[in-house]
Amino acid sequence: MTTAVAPTGAAPPATTGPSKTGAKRKGIRSPYPSWFYIPAAVLFIVFFAVPTFASFYFSLTRWTLFDVQFIGFDNFVQFFQEPQLVQGFINTFIYGFTTSAAKVILGLALALLLTGPILGRGYLRAVVFFPVLVSTVGIGLTFKALLDPFHGMVNGVLGFFHLPEPGWYTDPNLALLTVAGVDVWKGVGIATLIFMAGIVAIPHEYFEAARMDGAGAWSVFRNITLPLVRPATATVIILSLIGGLREFAMIWAMTKGGPGFTSDVIASVIYKQYQAGFFGLSTAGNVILFLVVTAVMVPVSWFLNRREAEL
């Protein structure tokens, strides 16, 4: 009567492959009812799929919201003729990958720190999460003031130590990375939270077993923590990468794509078109953005999920 079967916790589930027992059960009704999909599917179809497909149609038109004129792929052609497009794409990738990498690395590091024995742990956990709660607009304004090249506090402190005082968001070469930095500041709390959830899901026994086997801290991390936290890692990578590639709010709040066009990303290009009332064109832009991000994410997601299944 081993009813209280002890799951091996976050151990790589050995049976994620097509279960033999599942096949045997074909005759019996599956314990995983398909109707579980229905509530979410209803919401999804009504409020998301239908409007999105409608808008795909509009991407083939010149749309002023008042009249619609079918123009085929002209919008797409025009979008690709956008003068700053190449720079926009490059910026998008830089922004997406740097913020994602930073969030993963910092998030994991912080999660490790905050799940270990450390003074003031409760306070630290709260503090790391604070920035997530503030509105992007507020953060944009605050950091614009703090990073002001002439009056800002950051440069004031740097100047005090006779360090160079860069033009954080006024230097064309630096602006994009500065915004990325602020974005990471704001978003690392969520990554940390997800990683923490993943780390505490690893049973103590693993660590104790490893210690009994004489493993050092780094070895524990590499061989136990890292592999077992994979679901969390995959999730954080996917979410932060998608978010980073699509990011617009922080860039808009801090630089509006400036100075000039040097921190423009595809999402802000699209927004500017939307603001100017080019609804068909901006919808076409969204379609292109969707295709680009999907083209990046599908291989990444497949790679991450495949690794997970292998374990």
Place this chain on the structure above:
Amino acid sequence: MKSSPTRRVLLAGAGIVALAMPLAACSGGGGSSDGKVEISYLTQSDDSNTNQAKALIAAFEKANPDITVKLETQPGGTEGDNLMKTKLSTDSMNDVFHYNSGSLLQALNPDQTLVDLSDEDWVDGLTDDFKAVVSTDNGLYGAPWGTSFAGAVLYNKKVYEQLGLTVPTTWDEFIANSEKIKSDGDGVAPILQSYGDTWTSQLFVLGDFANVSKVNPDWAEQYTANDPEAKYVNEPAFAGFAHGAEVFEKGLLNEDFASMTNAQAMGALATGAGAQYPMLSATISQVQQDYPDNVNDIGVFALPADDAADTAITMWQPNGIYIAKSTEGDKLAAAKKFVAFANSDEGCQVQNEGGSIAGPYVTSACTLPDDVPDLVDDIQAYFDADATGSALEFLSPIKGPNLENITVAVGSGITTAEDGAAQYDEDVKKQAQQLGLSGW
């Protein structure tokens, strides 16, 4: 999961109440109750607009006890532009609303979405310039709210006095003045720029337009028709871009031009830390709020053209109040009364008390109060000398979405003036095609 049963019950109770409330509101709202007509008025949600609207509504309801007006607000700026279009196209616009005139109004497709008001009484009192910016070929759609204002160079009169400078009438004089301020001004910034708020970078180009019109009165028309002569890469329009680059190259800008905000710049101008600032005169209200004692230290002169004879001040037309076509019957009659009221004596009084008076009125119904900031007199002088012109957005529906980015790039030395002008000419193509203009 983690909530206790009591908490769950409380939550459920709150939920039921919350869900019931909108249903209750739904049944009660809109339409007339006890013989009163209710209309809704939409304006922007910032402080001054909201307060003015409340004052207007209070005065109107007092004069018309059988009509109630419900105030609704929404963000201004570019989010507001999209909201306006979205609401109109989904038939969810309020009965009456307050919005820009000129090309922004044209973008709302007024022929299809707004009520024609050309037969109203107050139309005769409007200036021709204003009539042009609230009309299409098929009708006139709005009454003015607020004064017109200038896009020109605001300057600190005290600094000018101290250095013995006179108001420049040519571009060379302007540069000479600026150089003098730089050398003798004791740290005062000759020309302020505030790219922390990117829209402010456009003034060198947009504020020059009256000068362009003086040189070529048909420029706006030719521009709309895609005439190859009327482009920003060519003179006379190129001057705007060239000037923006020149002041940067000659080092006449404030040190922190790249990050300074509009509010900071107005503060610097008011206190004399900066001498000249190409800006809309309407921002004097920031000074009225923050530096009330320095309001009259600020004067305004038109952005000079190369030739003194061509120097004219560029005027922005005030916003208008419009009625959505979805308003009908009793509500339409009430809405028309409301619009007429805005330009009546009491309406004008509300405008005088709350608004930022930064130029002359465009309707003979309203007169300026006595205590206007000094710079309004400066602007009036240009009207008396017949040296005014409307800004381009009121004469042509075309404005590219990237102008402010381009002017920031030009003004920061990232792009040359020639490249910037060429980029903008390309930029407007999209807008022109979107509007379905012929010739593009």
Place this chain on the structure above:
Amino acid sequence: MTVTETLTTADARSLRRRPREDRRPMTARRWARKYLVGIIAIIVSVVVFLVPFVFVFLQSAKTSQEAGLVQFSLPSEWQFWPNLIEVLQKNDYQVLWAFLWTTVITVFSCAIMVVFAAMVGYVLQRKRTRLNPYINFMVLAALIVPPAVVPTIWVLQGVGLFKTIPGMILIEATFGLAFCVLLFRAFVGTIPRELDEAAIIDGAGPMRLFFSVVLPLLKPVIVTVIVVQAVFVFSDFQNPLYFLPGNDYPTVQLGLYNFQSQTVSQFNLLFMYILLTTIPPLIMYIFFNRQIVAGMTSGAVKG
């Protein structure tokens, strides 16, 4: 690895009831880790995470003129209380109503999201059907594609929910589904199938299997999802702007626009508003922090 193999037959419940405490002796190295690293971490956290908040606080206590300078400095006159009162009273206490409505929207949309997404993530992970790749792709797509505003308004008008709180709740729930499904799918993968099979052997039907066995084991991820999505919905300003316009049901983020316009802005009130809208979520988070941590660590047998 031998130790871990034997653990698979150990008693789960006892492990859960007594989370093993770290009883190893306190060596110098571990003392350093706990205290020194802790102190450094605290100092760094203050500089990195708290200084910006100090800035917001200082701005909110200034006069409009000083706040317009947007500098990190002490206010010359302490205007905190007048500013606070002005912001609270603006537009008939709009900010308080905004809190109410935003909270209602957040609570209900999170509840819907969690339940629906857990169901989907669970079946998606457990049951291999031919539909799975398509569903996975749709989840991914839903994360990437931004909502189409005008067609969504048409849909809302069609079902009569435009400009209503229920409509807003459903919209927020829909837009958050993909994220939640992703998280649930990932974490359901960490629950071994043996557990399911054991429960089925014991006679559990599909509903009981899900609600009584699997869902409690998903506590850490449920807590994470609720926290993250609550924050997203609370700080969302684009969606209420278009789908819940007007002043009948103000939402928290839209109030920021009350203090900004092209010609004149009140930066002190703006920052006071930011402060006001950040403090309650902060307090909630601190208050629930213990629950959150407990929720995460008490999840089934996971130590």
